[in-house]
Amino acid sequence: MIPHITIYTDRFIPARFAAITAGPLILVRPAYRGDAGLLAHEMLHAKQWLLTTLAMLIVAGIVYALQRPEWAYVAITAPAVFGAIYKLFPAARLRIEAAAYRLQLTYYPDDRSALFAGFLATNYSLAITQDQALQALRT
Numbered sequence: 001m002i003p004h005i006t007i008y009t010d011r012f013i014p015a016r017f018a019a020i021t022a023g024p025l026i027l028v029r030p031a032y033r034g035d036a037g038l039l040a041h042e043m044l045h046a047k048q049w050l051l052t053t054l055a056m057l058i059v060a061g062i063v064y065a066l067q068r069p070e071w072a073y074v075a076i077t078a079p080a081v082f083g084a085i086y087k088l089f090p091a092a093r094l095r096i097e098a099a100a101y102r103l104q105l106t107y108y109p110d111d112r113s114a115l116f117a118g119f120l121a122t123n124y125s126l127a128i129t130q131d132q133a134l135q136a137l138r139t
Contacts, residue, residue, distance in 0.1 A: 002024075002043050002046050002047045002050060003024055003046075003050070004024045004025070004026055004043060004046040005024060005025050005026065006026045006027075006028060006039070006042075007025070007026070007027050007028070008027075008028050008029070008030045008033055009027055009028075009029070009030070010029050010030065011027075012027055013027050013028075013029055016122075016123050017123070018031075018032045018035070018038055019032060019038055019039075019041075019042050020042075021042045021045035021046055021049070022083075023046070023049050023053075023079060023082075024046050024049070024050070026039070026042045026043065026045075026046060028042065036107050037103075037104040037105070037106070037107030037108055038104065040103050040104055040107060041100040041101065041103060041104040042100075044099065044100045044103050045096070045100055048082060048096060048099075049079075049082040049083075052078075052081050052082035052085070053078045053079050053081065053082065056074060056075075056077070056078035056081050057075060057078050059074055060074040060075035060078060061075075090125070090126050090127070093124055093125075093126065094120070094124070094126050094128070094133075094136055095136075097120055097124055098120065098133075098136040098137055098139075101116040101119070101120065101137055102137055104116065105137070113134060113137055113138075114130075114134070116133075116137060117130050117131075117133035117134040117136075117137055118130055118133070119133075120133035120136065120137070121133040
């Protein structure tokens with residue numbers, strides 16, 4: 001289980017999303033309270049953030065051990081690295097979201113691939129077609 005805090009609210013969530021994750025904080029619209037697939041999707045994002053942060057803290061520890069204290073700010077910026085990667089690199093954003101939607105697909109008895117591909121193609125500033133998004137979900 002990934003440490004996280006889930007809050008059910010309509011506040012702070014962009015209109016085009018049912019939920020968002022910021023680090024270990026997951027905000028879910030109350031209308032989706034029982035959607036285990038959506039929660040799994042968001043928990044994967046919390047896990048991705050945690051693993052990135054831990055990796056950066058390890059790097060900071062190595063840097064410190066190498067007697068390079070001027071690089072100590074690496075530890076301070078560690079929690080923000082995942083967000084920066086997500087915002088700055090569309091290819092990474094596609095991989096991150098496709099993995100989360102791929103996991104989410106396993107929670108439903110019907111095939112929602114086309115729906116999720118549509119979300120990928122339109123909601124994440126990826127400049128891809130729905131066919132390309134569908135391909136990303138399948139790989």
